[in-house]
Amino acid sequence: MCSVAACRAALLTMNRDDRVVPGRLGHAGRNSRNGGDITMANVSNTDEKSEFGTLPRRGADLWDIKGYVERPARDVPVIDDVDVVVAGGGITGIIAAIASGRLGARTLVVEPFGCLGGNMGPGMFAGGSLHLALKNPEAFPDGLGGIPGQFNERVVAHERRLVGSNYLRDSKTVPYVATRMLEEAGVRMLLYTAVVDVIRDGRTLQGIFVENKSGALAIRARCVIDCTGTADIADRAGAPVIELDQDPSMGVYFGLQGIDVERWDREVLNRPPLSDEDEQWVAAHAPSGAKFMxxxxxxxxxxxxxxxQVVDGFATLEISAKDPKGDPSIANCRTRVNGRFHPGDGIALSRIAQQQWCFIYEFVSFLNKYVPGAEHACLTVVSPYFQARGGKSIESEYTLTVDDVVGGARFDDVVYTYYDDKRFIEGGCDVPLRMLIPKGVDGLLASGRSAMKRGPQFRQRYSAQQMGQVAGTVAALAARQGVSPRDVDVRAVQRTLIEAGAHVAPESRLKELGIV
Incomplete structure (x- = not known):
């Protein structure tokens, strides 16, 4: 393990020309282009970034290729032939599959975990809630609407609270509700299964290859929706992708029992101000450790x-104490993982996870010995899901920018409205259908973080859900008409979404476009 001090010492020997600009990692993406340096100028200030300065290594440096072997060609059994296959059963994939199934498309969801829900399910939320945009006074006066609204109401059983206001409870309810709603829509699921490659004819995607305990399998589909979170399907299909391989703001949720709740709240969550000396120590050694001083x-x-801590000179590990969410007897915490790597690098993630588990366990031992009220603390749950805010995304037919959000951009192919939780722009910002369409590949849509270049806070959960309903609707219409998603009639998409109760745009905007 490399200490923070050691990394800083190494940096003193580097000149400006030794810096490695974030960009494409050759082993990880075949079609990626550099997304540029990530700075607070182009990433919203609600995202996290490494506070240790420039790290001397990259996650890519862990790779030590020993050569190549040819994988023998062999016939792979086709286990399904569907209209729409959704790769990833997280927040956006669930809603996409329900939307597709309700429109009569034969739909299959493929998910690597044993349950659905992504960072709202096995990820146990880790931070935030669902509706950050509700801080915007104009956003959704009648509720979220459409399939997302129905889904969220069932998760909280119509209680007057937000999804995510009780981390542990809601994270167990989300997979249940998702499974039931998918079954009701006639959608089939393939769990414990990873998508490993694509079936392609020229520039047209025709399905996917998957692997599970049964080995390699093939699924044919008229349309594929990439809900992997890191545009894995698009990348493997040869679509150009945008790689932002620095400070992905990753983390894992964990909960503690045995805490003296009153003392934890007083001494940690709402601790008194630090002395000047301790403030200086925190700034120099542990930027996120103030609550534990x-x-x-x-x-x-x-x-x-x-x-x-620093992982092999390329990533930083920190811990944040979170406010209570639901059960006050559970102390919520999460790791914060940043640095010079991207969340699609399997070797880097493995190395981080190896150190992270020990880090979490030893953190509890530290609490037991040092922190008042935590003498009897113990781990009650650790999420198996590594969450990320940034990573790889498609180079879409149109990529929304911060300038679009600030300017309240308007597009004729608007499919939902983005309301920023910090910039209150009248009418919000139109999200165009083109944002879900990758360049260079037919038969493919992206949704969720796979379609969201990091910058504006499009990754907010309500936004991912709305985008999912759009993706599922477009995919079902494309399969029905026998065309690529890029050739589906936009007005048909907009009207279908409105008929399903989705919030496409304010009524004044819909009238302006002649949709209603």
Missing amino acids: PWARQAWEAGEFRIA
């Missing part, structure tokens, strides 16, 4: 535990 400093200087 002065005990973090004591343990660090005693050589027992470091509240901030």
Whole structure:
């Protein structure tokens, strides 16, 4: 393990020309282009980034290719032939599949976990809730609408609260509701299964290859929806992708029992101001460790535990204490993982996970010894899901930017409205159908983070859900008409969404477009 101090010392020997600009990792993406340096100028200030300065290594440096072998060609059994296959059963994939199934398309969801829900299911939320945009006074005065609204109401059983206001409870309800709603829509599921490649004829996608305990299998489809979160299907299909391989703001949720709730709230969550000396120590050693001072400093200087760690010189590990969400007897925490890697790098993720588990466990031992009210704390749950805010996305036919959001951009092919939780722009920002359409490949749509270049906060959960309904609707219409998603009539999409109760745009905007 490389210490923060050691990494900083190494940086002192580097000149400006030694910096590695974030960009494409040769082993990970065949068609990626550099998304540019990630700075606070082009990433919203609600995203996290490494606070340790420039790290001396990249996750890509872990790769040590020993050569290549040819994989023998062999026949792969086709286990299904569907209209629409959804790769990924997370937030956006669930809604996409329900929308497709309700329109009569034969639909299949492929999910690597044993349950659905993504960061709202096995991910246990980790942070935030569902409707950050509700801080915007103009957003959804009548509720979210459409399939997302129906889904969320069932998750909270019509209680007057937001999804995610009780992390543990809601994260168990989301997979249940998702499974039931998919079954009701006639959608089939293939769990514990990873998508590994695509079936393609020229520039047209015709299905996917998957692997599970049964081995390699093939699924034919008239339309594929990439809901992998890192545009894996688009990348493998040869579509150009945008790679942002730095500070992906990853993390894992974990919960603690045995906490003295009142003392935890007083000493940690709402701790008194630090002394000037401790403030300086935090700034120099552990930027996110303020809530655990002065005990973090004591343990660090005693050589027992470091509240901030560096993984092999390319990633940083920190821990944040979160406010109670639901059960006050559970102390919510999450790791914060940033650095010079991207969330599609399997070797880098493995190395991070290896150190992260020990980091979490030793953090609890630190609490037991040093932190008042945590003497009897123990781990009650650790999410198996590694969440990320940034990563690889498609180079879409139109990529929305921060300038579009600030300017309240308008597009004739609007399919839903984005309301920013910090910039209150009248009428919000139109999200065009073209944002879901990758360049260079037919028969493919992307939804969720796979279609969202990091910058504007499009990855907010309500936005991912709305985009899912759009993707499922377009895919079903494309399969029905026998055309590529890029050739589906936009007005037909808009009217179908409105008929399903989706919030496409304010009524004044719909009238302006002649849709209603």
